[in-house]
Amino acid sequence: MPLINERQTATVKPDNARSQSKQRGHVTGSRSAPNKPESKAWTLDDFEIGKALGKGKFGHVYLAREKQSGYIIALKVLYKTELAHSNIERQLRREVEIQGNLRHPNILRLYGYFHDETRVFLILEFAAKGELYKQLQKYGKFPERIAAKYILQLANALAYLHRKHVIHRDIKPENLMLGLRGELKIGDFGWSVHTAGNSTRRQTLCGTLDYLAPEMVEAKEHSDKIDIWSLGVLMYEFLCGNPPFEDMAGYRATYLRIARVDLKIPKHVSPEAADLIRELLKYNPDDRLSLDQVQQHPWIIKHVGDPPPPQPKSASLPTATTTDIPVGSKPVSN
Numbered sequence: 001m002p003l004i005n006e007r008q009t010a011t012v013k014p015d016n017a018r019s020q021s022k023q024r025g026h027v028t029g030s031r032s033a034p035n036k037p038e039s040k041a042w043t044l045d046d047f048e049i050g051k052a053l054g055k056g057k058f059g060h061v062y063l064a065r066e067k068q069s070g071y072i073i074a075l076k077v078l079y080k081t082e083l084a085h086s087n088i089e090r091q092l093r094r095e096v097e098i099q100g101n102l103r104h105p106n107i108l109r110l111y112g113y114f115h116d117e118t119r120v121f122l123i124l125e126f127a128a129k130g131e132l133y134k135q136l137q138k139y140g141k142f143p144e145r146i147a148a149k150y151i152l153q154l155a156n157a158l159a160y161l162h163r164k165h166v167i168h169r170d171i172k173p174e175n176l177m178l179g180l181r182g183e184l185k186i187g188d189f190g191w192s193v194h195t196a197g198n199s200t201r202r203q204t205l206c207g208t209l210d211y212l213a214p215e216m217v218e219a220k221e222h223s224d225k226i227d228i229w230s231l232g233v234l235m236y237e238f239l240c241g242n243p244p245f246e247d248m249a250g251y252r253a254t255y256l257r258i259a260r261v262d263l264k265i266p267k268h269v270s271p272e273a274a275d276l277i278r279e280l281l282k283y284n285p286d287d288r289l290s291l292d293q294v295q296q297h298p299w300i301i302k303h304v305g306d307p308p309p310p311q312p313k314s315a316s317l318p319t320a321t322t323t324d325i326p327v328g329s330k331p332v333s334n
């Protein structure tokens with residue numbers, strides 16, 4: 001039985017002392033994120049479980065409330081047998097290590113994790129407005145003003161990731177969520193990689209080709225510039241309703257269109273927007289606009305105003321331990 005009903009999801013209990021912490025002013029609101037002293041481990045008893053938010057390949061996601069702070073979160077429940085069966089335990093570990101160390105208003109927070117005998121629980125920031133691709137499906141395409149806001153937020157988040165030597169590698173509408181104020185949140189780090197100072201990696205990916213850069217489909221070495229290509233693909237899709245190299249004839253046709261950068265921009269796209277798309281979708285990774293240049297591009301300035309001030313270079317991502325996974329706890333009631 002859900003312990004929180006739908007009506008309650010909008011109202012959160014008053015802050016306690018924890019809520020006054022450094023998270024105040026975070027873009028998702030003034031309430032503090034759930035927080036545990038290093039020595040204490042999360043268990044299921046720390047949460048009231050609410051309605052199911054959705055179902056993924058490996059488990060369910062529930063709305064939940066951290067009892068002490070009253071903070072609303074999304075609790076992702078993954079079944080160990082399914083993780084083992086699909087051989088993705090290492091991928092999940094990497095996802096948790098990377099996402100758990102990121103702090104950016106346009107990146108979905110992973111506050112912590114715990115497990116019991118059969119399940120792994122991820123404590124995630126609740127994306128109140130759901131998935132971006134559902135909005136895109138609903139509206140078909142976005143007005144340039146809205147698309148520019150999303151592209152600026154994405155460019156800002158990607159610049160933050162790249163400063164930390166993280167390449168996302170799977171930027172697409174299905175992996176983007178929306179916060180309470182409609183702010184974009186990168187929400188899935190399943191394919192991300194921490195390059196630890198190495199600029200290039202070689203890796204084969206499966207799934208849709210539509211967002212992959214030429215160097216990826218051609219299985220060449222790649223760098224963080226692949227995320228800039230995906231940003232161009234997304235921008236096109238936001239404005240046109242479908243990705244630029246999609247080809248109904250299938251996988252091979254899409255592959256060829258990407259490798260040739262066979263780009264056709266419809267007339268309704270403004271010249272400034274078309275220019276930015278072309279500057280992002282360059283075959284040669286080094287010819288693509290930098291993320292700083294994206295944020296200063298006339299199309300962004302026209303629709304969103306001045307870009308945020310440049311951010312200082314930061315140290316690379318600290319390596320989180322995965323050995324301190326606490327042992328829980330009672331089953332989720334649903």
Ligand SMILES: Nc1ncnc2c1ncn2[C@@H]1O[C@H](COP(=O)(O)OP(=O)(O)OP(=O)(O)O)[C@@H](O)[C@H]1O
Nearest residue numbers: 053054055056057058059061074124125126127128
């Ligand atoms: N942090 C969140 N806030 C709000 N809703 C969420 C959140 N995370 C997931 N959801 C909802 O739960 C659903 C399932 O999420 P989940 O990440 O398990 O699956 P998925 O997006 O299909 O990914 P995968 O392909 O990895 O299984 C999503 O489609 C979304 O509607």
